[in-house]
Amino acid sequence: MLTDLRHDSRTHKRVFVLAAGTLAVATLSSIMPVPQMVTVASAGTSTRSALERQSDAATLDVTAAGAVAGTAASKAYAAATTAPRQRPKPVVAKPRTTTAVAPFRFGTAAYAQWHAKRLMSTSRYGWKSTAQYQCLVNLWTRESHWNYRSHNRSSGAHGIPQALPGSKMANAGSDWLTNPVTQIRWGLGYIKSRYGSPCGAWSHFRSHNWY
Numbered sequence: 618m619l620t621d622l623r624h625d626s627r628t629h630k631r632v633f634v635l636a637a638g639t640l641a642v643a644t645l646s647s648i649m650p651v652p653q654m655v656t657v658a659s660a661g662t663s664t665r666s667a668l669e670r671q672s673d674a675a676t677l678d679v680t681a682a683g684a685v686a687g688t689a690a691s692k693a694y695a696a697a698t699t700a701p702r703q704r705p706k707p708v709v710a711k712p713r714t715t716t717a718v719a720p721f722r723f724g725t726a727a728y729a730q731w732h733a734k735r736l737m738s739t740s741r742y743g744w745k746s747t748a749q750y751q752c753l754v755n756l757w758t759r760e761s762h763w764n765y766r767s768h769n770r771s772s773g774a775h776g777i778p779q780a781l782p783g784s785k786m787a788n789a790g791s792d793w794l795t796n797p798v799t800q801i802r803w804g805l806g807y808i809k810s811r812y813g814s815p816c817g818a819w820s821h822f823r824s825h826n827w828y
Contacts, residue, residue, distance in 0.1 A: 726763035729777055729797045730754060733805070737815075742805055744814060753815035756822055757804070765797035778804025 717735060721728040733753060737744040744750070760779040761767035768775045768783070775783025776793070777800045786793035789803035812818040812828065822828040 724765065724797070729763045729765065729801060732798050733757075733801045736801060736805060742809060749815045752819040753808075756815060756819045756828065759822065763797075765795070765800055776800040776804075778807065780804070780807070 717732070719728050719731045721731055734750050736742065737750060737753065744753075757763055757777055761777050763777055765777050767777070767779070769779065769781075772781055773783065774781040776786060777797055778786075780786050780800070780803060783794070786800055786803040789806070790796060790799035793799045793803065808815055808818045808828075812821060818828045
């Protein structure tokens with residue numbers, strides 16, 4: 618009899634413990650329901666996904682805006698730094714002086730002879746040989762000693778080539794009375810038209826004492 622009581626007592630204890638455990642599980646389920654936790658977790662995940670999508674979209678918008686701004690800035694910089702093409706200005710040739718600068722003092726025989734040699738070698742006359750130059754030196758040394766102020770009172774001949782009258786040299790320049798280069802130009806033209814060359818004029822002078 619005692620044994621049966623002990624057995625019943627243990628059975629009641631087991632039933633009580635089982636019932637208490639079931640009650641605890643039901644209580645916990647009512648406080649923290651599992652489906653709601655899953656739902657909350659799902660809602661949080663969806664919220665994060667939406668935020669990430671918005672962030673990605675915002676990043677794409679910023680990137681696109683930056684690209685557009687960069688392209689516009691590049692075009693503006695290129696337009697500002699690219700200088701407009703300008704037509705080259707025409708080159709205007711400076712007029713050449715008709716009288717070269719001699720390395721000798723004005724009015725001297727060396728000054729006049731230097732210009733005479735320079736003018737003789739031009740294409741207008743073509744007298745480039747030393748012989749033609751020496752014939753001219755001999756001719757005008759006898760006539761005037763290469764003095765542009767030389768004047769023959771008896772005949773009226775004047776200047777280095779002793780033009781007769783002196784006013785003939787106005788054909789070479791209005792300054793024929795005071796400019797030895799103008800007198801030389803006239804004298805060379807006269808020799809070419811009358812004798813062909815300085816040596817031809819010198820040969821005639823030696824035969825007739827004039828030319």
